[in-house]
Amino acid sequence: MTDTITNWTKSDDARVEDAIRRGASRRDLLKMMLAGGVALSAGGAVFSRAERAVAATPVSGGHLKAAGISASNADTLDPAKAALSTDYVRCCSLYNRLTFIDVTGDPQMELAEKLETKDAKTWTVTLRKGVTFHNGKALTSADVVFALKRHLDPAVGSKVAKIAAQMTEIKAIDPLTIEIVLKAANADLPFILALHQFMIVQDGTTDFSKGVGTGAFVLETFEPGVRSIVKKNKNYWKPGLPNLDSFEFFAISDTSARVNALLAGDIQFASAVDPRSAKLVEAQKGFELVKSTVGTYTNLNIRLDMNKPDFVMGMKHIVDREQIIAAALRGYGEIGNDQPISKANVYHNPNLKPKAFDPDKAKHYFQKAGVLGQSIPVIASEAADYSIDMAMIIQSSAAEVGLKLDVQRVPSDGYWDKYWLKAPIHFGNINPRPTPDIYFSLLYSSDAPWNESQYKSPKFDSLMLEARGMLDQAKRHEIYNEMQTMISDEAGTIIPAYSTNADGISSKVKGLLPNPLGGMMGYAMAEYIWLES
Known part of the structure; x- marks a missing residue:
């Protein structure tokens, strides 16, 4: 049977191209194509044409200087320990994963040539032939086994140890074949292996300061908390990539300074431009903004082991979400409903409404909690995007009902080590993940490593395990809807x-596309973008 595209014209292709440039989600693009008569199975062809048109013709050469938002002495080249966007950018330059997530949100093969299963519990990974590490060693199954097993070793301190724990057996079948057996069926393994922490490192590696991987670039300089410089891997296994000769990456934590560096020509790429500066960039000839709404969020975390449930419920009703989008985000956002699965995700629960801004109801809960008249510390920092502005807006609303929130602004340096997950009330900043199970495993299960509010629910844990291996997508959607409601109401x-x-970006930077894993093209931009001469 041949797929057909009915009533679809070149002008419709242009609409998709424009939507990609503007950061449309996969859901948005699919709706657009279905409305235009594109069969789902033919959508890939439309995506491909649009991506090619957006990308144009790559140019080889050039040195790109890019600035991220944060850096510290804890910066790492060990993928297992990567926790911040700056770590992800460096690791994506030096290493590869078995799979990766493309612009449509689907997992594609990278170091893996095939990933097969009959029951979602036992998986066979077939590696690509001819892939070599920067030091000339050929990639084999031993490297993959070593890289994956590292996450199971508590001494490593892997950020995805909880997710990796479901891999009960990881063994080499032959030099290019690996078998992974899971504790229970999980249909999301191809997505999981695309997480940044699951980059493949060389068998036996203990010193990560040299960044030896199979990636598009070879490490030249790495100064934690300062900068990194990488040069083109001339033996890279992907034909024609990377386009850049070299790539320099460092952090400028102050947004205004980062944007000024861009406009002055000191850098060609400034990540995470805040809404205040966005119009300034757009107004300057020779510069552009690449936008995407794929599930990034800044959240206020109230630890349940340190605060009363009535206080938490009161806080949920004192948050004026529309004002936060208008004033803090300057319109650069969508209303959230206190759970992490955004509209960009196919499992988003569209029927779950956000808690209404209701000062009277909030005051009722605050009175029940006995907190009116008290001074309650709230920790905010520029390290968590928009958190200071958000805190001030919430503080003002709370003051009107007699609740005093003491907003304490702390430095970006050390915020994630000293305050995140630790302070009774503090802000977080979460990058997109491709599946609900990954969000839930990292952030909401009882033993989640990043359980920001110390939410613990045996029922939630049970539902998470039930949905994980379910191949019935309708039933899976139903369970995830219930779990999103539980988080919104209880966490x-x-x-x-x-x-x-x-x-x-400078207008000379080409090939940058939105990605469901976050900004900077899912943090893998260095491999794909180029500089127009």
Whole structure:
């Protein structure tokens, strides 16, 4: 049977291209194509044409200087320990994963040539032939087994140890074949292996300071907390990539300084341009913004082990979400409903409404909690995007009903080590993940490593395990809807909005596309973009 595209014209292709440039989600693009008569199975062809048109013709050469938002002495080249966007960018330059997530949100093969299963529990990975590490060693199954097993070793301190724990057996079948057996069926394994922490490192590696991987670039300089410089891997296994000769990456934590560096020509790429600066970038000839709303959010975390449930419920009703989008995000966002699955995800629950801004109801809960008249510390920092502005807006609303929130602004440096997950009330900043199970495993299960509000529910844990291996997508959707409702009603995380990420670039930077894993093309931009001469 041949797929057909009915009533679809070149002008419709242009609409898709424009939507990609503007950061449309996969859901938005699919709706657009279905409305235009595109069969689902033919949608890939439309995506491909649009991506090619957006990308144009790559040019080889050039040195790109890019600035991220944060850096510290804890910066790492060990993928297992990567926790911040700056770590992800460096690791994506130096290493590869078995799979990766493309612009449509689907997993594609990278170091894996095939990933097969009959029951979603036992998986066979077939590696590509002819892939070599930077030091000339050929990639084999031993490297993959070593890289994956590292996450199971508590001494490594892997950020995805909880997710990796479901891999009960990882063994080499032959030099290019690996078998992975899971504790229970999980249909999401191809997505999981695309997480940044699951980059493949060389068998036996203990010193990561040299960044030896199979990736598009070879490490030249790495100064934690300062900068990194990488040069083109001339033996890279992907034909024609990378386009850049070299790539320099460092952090400028102050947004205004980062944007000024872009406009002055000191850098060609400024990540996470805040809404205040966005119009300035757009108004300057020779510069552009690449926008995407794919599930990034800044949330207010109220630890349930340190605060009363009535106080938490009161806080959920004192948050004016529309004002936060208008004033803090300057319109660069979508209303959030206190759970992490945004509209960009196919499993988003569209029927779950956000808690209404209701000062009277909030005051009722605050009175029940006995907190009126008290001074309650709230920790905010520029390290968590928009958190300071969000905190001030919430503080003002709370003051009107007699609740005093003491907003304490702390430095970006050390915020994630000293305050995140630790302070009774603090802000977080979560990058997109491709599946609900990954969000839930990292952030909401009882033993989640990043359980920001210390939410613990045996029922939630049971539902998570039930949905994980389910192949009935309708039933799976139903369970995820229930879990999103539980988080919204019971957890101590308040997610007022899903923010629109905007990366500022010189108009000479080409090939940058939105990606469901976050800004900077899912943090893998260095491999794919180029500089127009």
